[in-house]
Amino acid sequence: MNQSPLFEPALWEDGRFKILDETLLPWKTEYIEIRDVAQALEAVRSMKTRAFGQVLTFLYAAALAARSAKGKNSAELKADLVQLAERFAEARPTFDFKGLAGYFLSWFNESPATDDAAGWIEKKIHELVATIFKAREHRAKLTAELLPDPCRLLTHCNVSGELVAMARHFQAMGKKLSVIATETRPYLQGSRLTAWELAQAGVKVDVIPDCAIAQVMARGEVDAVVVGADRSARNGDIINKVGTHPIAVIAGQYAIPFYALVQDPGALESGAAASIEERPSAELFHLQARSVAPEWAAAISGRYPAFDVTPAALISRLIAFDQVYTPEAFRGKFQRNGAAPQEKKGAGGNSLLVYGVPKRASYAHLAHALKAEQSQNILLPEMRPHLRGLHVVAREMSAQSVPFQIISDNMMGTFFAQGQIRRLYLFYAELDAKGPAGICGSLLAVLLARAHGVPVELLAAETSETATADQDVSTFMGEKVSPDGAGLYPLEREILPWSLFKQDGGK
Template structure:
């Protein structure tokens, strides 16, 4: 992979501290937030300093923080600390399936305890190995996406696909495929305007920013021939949850016969999209921008954070290999 977006792997361990890329400051500043304990890990997730894949990286790394801070306790106490960490992380943002990851880690720890194996060293090895495996599988998925994108593709994307779209189009470009990308600005946090536009520009791709409400014009006028989005949660029946706005894009794409490609992490943890709890965030995040209200006093706001996109609206899932 010649070009790796900083958003592909937005957290790194140095010593006993996790450094998490503060995506809210991009593209003006590339700054990493220091995370030293589970409470701080929960805060960076809840405050949306990181999102999408970055959150999973933080969740897994939070267990490494627990292990690093545990100097003298016996294994039984350590497992209790890991269970408490899992509980706090699971509650941080309701739409994400953090419990699928945390239960796996706690399960490893309990197995070690039952078998009399040193919990700390075994768990460290397991988590590091798992992270490396995920990294390799995500790179594989980037290559799959690059294969799916045809020359002269005009792609519409929404929010940010954690570096994978930028890396896929960089591969396409290197292979001589001509591509262009339209990115929605993605209100209210502008991940499209700030993150996607920035990372695609960095790889030299023709990128055009549009308002979230311009999608139907693009699709109805044939300016776009592929939609590419990520997914924050996947269901056994193929439904997904992704950033708010994904549903209406998929509906409009279907209306105009434009294929929708979704990067997925197959999971049987939840049956259908209707079972996904959708996070409703504070109306202030919508009504107030950098300290200024955008609407008169007395106006209420409603801010659902995610949409469910039903499998019938998805043309092709591009899954990460979870075997």
């Protein structure tokens, strides 16, 4: 089994480097030549590279800066590298570029008495990169050792080739692995990157919409969850791609172990202290840098928090470069003065959440509910795979002047956790003895509402179906996005057990 090209998404060659353009995968494998810091910054800002790719891009950009600083003294070069870290932090504020720059500062303290400080720093950068590659390989082995045999693994977003490295260790150990990958809206890293690299490596992988995570766990199809972490905190919290938090919540409800691949936390005490990047909502409706939104939707509002916080209490193990930690052991190693974990408490919610397709007459009820609840707007998930939220519900809300914002399905957990949702309006397709039945994502929405103490109101959904361009996650807005060799997990209608609605008297 070959290593994934995403394991080394930036390559240093002849005094410059090139970046694998991840926005073009799986359709094209293309590298961007980087000759200066400005190009590197733009590649990170525009999501051409991410995860481990942005780590390499930052380090190699620092190597370029060192090369161009020949003749400068140590103080001048140090100032240049500090400024470089600040510029990268402005481009992607959630990732700890300033913490990564701490390596540079320590190297200046260690540097030998020489006039070539720039050469020394460049040498140390390449040594650090080699060390990180070895550490990532070791972490992949630790993960393979930890997971059961056989293992049906659920993962989210993309961990830059590390799942393929883990699969290689599975193979060497004689263990069996299959993977369910969330498609990971809005950039579809799960289907475009994770499913692609696993399928290329010969690993069985099926793609699901983000809203199906509760369905696959409820059906007993998942043995463990493994996700990456763009950042970890001293108290064991992690910050990762939006949609990670709800996976951890649902995994906990079904007693499924949730594992996170982490790095040292640096100075971050808790997830509550992290700066969460909010990207332009227009990116919800773009594919390969072009708009794929329907014409009528050009002016609609949306939200795109790029990351969410998963508290340590929801994490079974943190898999670091050196060893596997319980959250308690991680805190014991990194937390200062034994400080207790800090949980972010949201203020009173100011939005309502709608899931399912309302009957035409129900939109007036929703408009009235906004006034009665003194809420600002309705948060409206896309409702993949058919995108009924965007194609059907948003259109009718626009026509009836009901204020709303579009979100991707994996953002529901973020807004519940932040305390922004006052009530869930769940539109069911039919009722039976076991409970209401709804479209894919209904179970997730109700379980999240219950986990965060948010009341649920059940209403009958529209029964006639409007044709949409997407029937499954192989396409987005009619454009093919699923890579060759990846399967599509068979989705079912979701039954919401009546027991879920007895906890607060059926409210």
